[in-house]
Amino acid sequence: MNTRRKITSTFFETLMKLSAFLIVAVLLYILGTILYKGIPSLSWEMISQKPSAGFYMGGGGGILNAIVGSIYLAGGASLFALFFSLPLVIYINNYAKKNGKFVQVIRLIMDVLYGIPSIVYGTFGFVIMLALGWTVSLLAGIITVGIFVFPILVRSMDEVLRTVPPEVNQAAYSLGATRLETSVFVSLRQAMPGILAGFLLSFGRAIGDAASVLFTAGFTDNIPTSLTQPAATLPLSIFFQLGSPFEEVRNRAYAAAVVLTVIILIISILSRLVMKHFSKYIIK
Amino acid sequence: MSEKSIIQVKNLSVSYGNHQVLKNLSIDIPDNKLTAIIGPSGCGKTTLFKTFNRLIDDTDGIKVSGEVLVNGENIYGKDIEITHIRKKMGLLNQRPTPLPMSIFDNVAFGMRLQGLKDKKELAAKVEHYLRLASLWDELKDRLHAPAAALSIGQQQRLCLARGLAVEPEIILGDEPTSALDPISTQHIEQKFKELKEDYTIIMVTHILRQARRLADYIVFMYLGEIIEHGPTDEIFNNPQQKLTQDYVKGVFN
Numbered sequence A: 001m002n003t004r005r006k007i008t009s010t011f012f013e014t015l016m017k018l019s020a021f022l023i024v025a026v027l028l029y030i031l032g033t034i035l036y037k038g039i040p041s042l043s044w045e046m047i048s049q050k051p052s053a054g055f056y057m058g059g060g061g062g063i064l065n066a067i068v069g070s071i072y073l074a075g076g077a078s079l080f081a082l083f084f085s086l087p088l089v090i091y092i093n094n095y096a097k098k099n100g101k102f103v104q105v106i107r108l109i110m111d112v113l114y115g116i117p118s119i120v121y122g123t124f125g126f127v128i129m130l131a132l133g134w135t136v137s138l139l140a141g142i143i144t145v146g147i148f149v150f151p152i153l154v155r156s157m158d159e160v161l162r163t164v165p166p167e168v169n170q171a172a173y174s175l176g177a178t179r180l181e182t183s184v185f186v187s188l189r190q191a192m193p194g195i196l197a198g199f200l201l202s203f204g205r206a207i208g209d210a211a212s213v214l215f216t217a218g219f220t221d222n223i224p225t226s227l228t229q230p231a232a233t234l235p236l237s238i239f240f241q242l243g244s245p246f247e248e249v250r251n252r253a254y255a256a257a258v259v260l261t262v263i264i265l266i267i268s269i270l271s272r273l274v275m276k277h278f279s280k281y282i283i284k
Numbered sequence B: 001m002s003e004k005s006i007i008q009v010k011n012l013s014v015s016y017g018n019h020q021v022l023k024n025l026s027i028d029i030p031d032n033k034l035t036a037i038i039g040p041s042g043c044g045k046t047t048l049f050k051t052f053n054r055l056i057d058d059t060d061g062i063k064v065s066g067e068v069l070v071n072g073e074n075i076y077g078k079d080i081e082i083t084h085i086r087k088k089m090g091l092l093n094q095r096p097t098p099l100p101m102s103i104f105d106n107v108a109f110g111m112r113l114q115g116l117k118d119k120k121e122l123a124a125k126v127e128h129y130l131r132l133a134s135l136w137d138e139l140k141d142r143l144h145a146p147a148a149a150l151s152i153g154q155q156q157r158l159c160l161a162r163g164l165a166v167e168p169e170i171i172l173g174d175e176p177t178s179a180l181d182p183i184s185t186q187h188i189e190q191k192f193k194e195l196k197e198d199y200t201i202i203m204v205t206h207i208l209r210q211a212r213r214l215a216d217y218i219v220f221m222y223l224g225e226i227i228e229h230g231p232t233d234e235i236f237n238n239p240q241q242k243l244t245q246d247y248v249k250g251v252f253n
């Protein structure tokens, strides 16, 4: 009996260590490949200049158009989604009847939306654009990607707001706070780390997605100066460069992937720091 | 009763769904006294408490009938503004619940809601109420630290300071010392003794000796009904009901 339990636990411990090792190995392999192929092509020119006319055939210039376009697009889309998701999650957590029909239906819809692939959102955005007579633009991209990340934001914020102890809100009520004051000054404060985490998650999804921006934001060698102009994005930039017959252009695709990875890394680290600051205030 | 009462409960019934928890209660809570509500677990003490400041409204599927008058005004009446009712009462929970912000902001929260903006005045008032809760000397150097970092005993006194800062008439304590260590319990009890000069205090407690030490008036509840109420002496030394007798002797618990 004793030896059997020992063997069982050794077996599962080994399994756990093995999967942890595997995950780290895969991650390192991916990073390694991108860095190995991308670093040699990475240059200051690449991240500080727009593509020149012959860029995709090996000419000079860089991917500044895609870097700026991606940041505009992911930032804009995440803010756009936040603007609509925040009121919704506050409503279902602090106003609506807890676990009532309405709340259940909303949560179900969010789960469904969460599972829809981004190309469907892209197509949907494209159809709406055509109906409205719009052409590809930063704004169309922001709205489409915003709708795509909306359920991601709602779900992650809802998850943390649900865990705010009712006593915390009741403490604010008992001090004479209205529901709105309690929601804004107390519930949101308590849920802040989770809200930031959700925002980061949606920013990461937005900046990394190619399918939803293909028909909506378009692609351009210029940096957009208004919402009605098309915008380039890093994933599409990578895609176009990888399709080039010239090896040096294909190598620059890896450099662009390094840039994308670094942006996501910076955002992650920044948000960890801010999250750590806000976590200190959380009441358990 | 000839004495003035601050809260009058009239024919109050409360149900969660089909489960009736308070059964047609009527009671007058005396003004400027410390009233202790005692009774076995699950008899409805917390529920009764929550009807006093209408926190009960926050529960789904709740049904309330009857009246609760505070200073003669029915708080379940039509045109009642709920925030106005609530800030008349400071609330201490069983487990202290500071707000997710700094120590200073916790105390300032209610005052800011009431429109106090002046920085100096706010700081002076925060100091005043922290002193009132005997916290100032311990915390004056870390006012901007998160309240969550305080010890449980300090948190409970912070909740007291925060509640007092909205200038309530009534302090409600739902087993306010049950999560505290003996020293912190003493702190809170001492505060209650001092505060009962100026405020009406109503507390729930499971500790009969605590009720005896602190209370002027006792309400004994059992299974959603008020069995007996009266001055502390009478309830403990000369209870009229068999149930009360058994309970104060500790026969059941």
Ligand SMILES: Nc1ncnc2c1ncn2[C@@H]1O[C@H](COP(=O)(O)OP(=O)(O)OP(=O)(O)O)[C@@H](O)[C@H]1O
Binding pocket: B016, B019, B021, B040, B041, B042, B043, B044, B045, B046, B047, B048, B059
């Ligand atoms: N949110 C709720 N939903 C349904 N039933 C509830 C709810 N809260 C309390 N009850 C029920 O109401 C009854 C009274 O509960 P209450 O919390 O008022 O008792 P209590 O006297 O405060 O008990 P304790 O001394 O253990 O705190 C209990 O039977 C309890 O199960």
Ligand SMILES: [Mg+2]
Binding pocket: B045, B046, B047, B174
């Ligand atoms: Mg209780």
